[in-house]
Amino acid sequence: MLNEFKTFIARGNVLDLAVGVVIGAAFTAIVTSMVDDIINPLIGLVAGGVDFSGLSFGLGDAQFMYGNFINAVIKFLIVAWVVFLLVKAVNRMMPKKVEAPAEPAGPTDNELLRDILVELKKK
Template sequence: MLNEFKAFISKGNVLDLAVGIIIGAAFTAIVTSLVDDLVNPLIGMIVGGIDFSSWGFSIGEAKFAIGSFVNAVIKFLIVAWVVFLLVKFINKLMPKKEAPAAAPAGPSEAELLAQILAELKKK
């Protein structure tokens, strides 16, 4: 079982996935800083100095942090945009795959029937 696990974990796809997860975690810290330290203050200036992180309301004991949700949406949009640009860039770098050559056209139905008829006439 240990050898099977070694074979599984050393496959290229698993290692690529692990690297992607590690880079993604590091990238999340960058995006969090970007949103919290740059985007939110900029949006706050535009809308009159409102700090999103303080937005919220309470109903009884429950507190609804709308500002945190807005921050999460902004972070998601930034990450989605960067991933879109990254995939677009990588697709430009990758060589284009040529369409497979079309299979040679076989005889038409009429030609097949003519061949069958010729064979039957021979017998």
């Protein structure tokens, strides 16, 4: 069982995933800082000094901090945009697949039926 685990953990996919998780965590810290320290103040400046993190409303004893949700959505959109740009760049660098030329199409059903009809008329 231990040998199977060693084989599993040594596969390239598992190592790639581990590296991706570590880099993703570090990237999340960068995006969080960018949103909290740069983007939200700019949006607040344009929107008249609105600080999203302070937006909330109360309902009974519950306090709903919907401003934090807005910050999370902004962070998500930034991460999604950056991932999109990375995938697009990687796809551009990958060699293009050369498709084999399509084989000529055979006769259609109508052509076959017409040929059969011509042969039957000859008999």
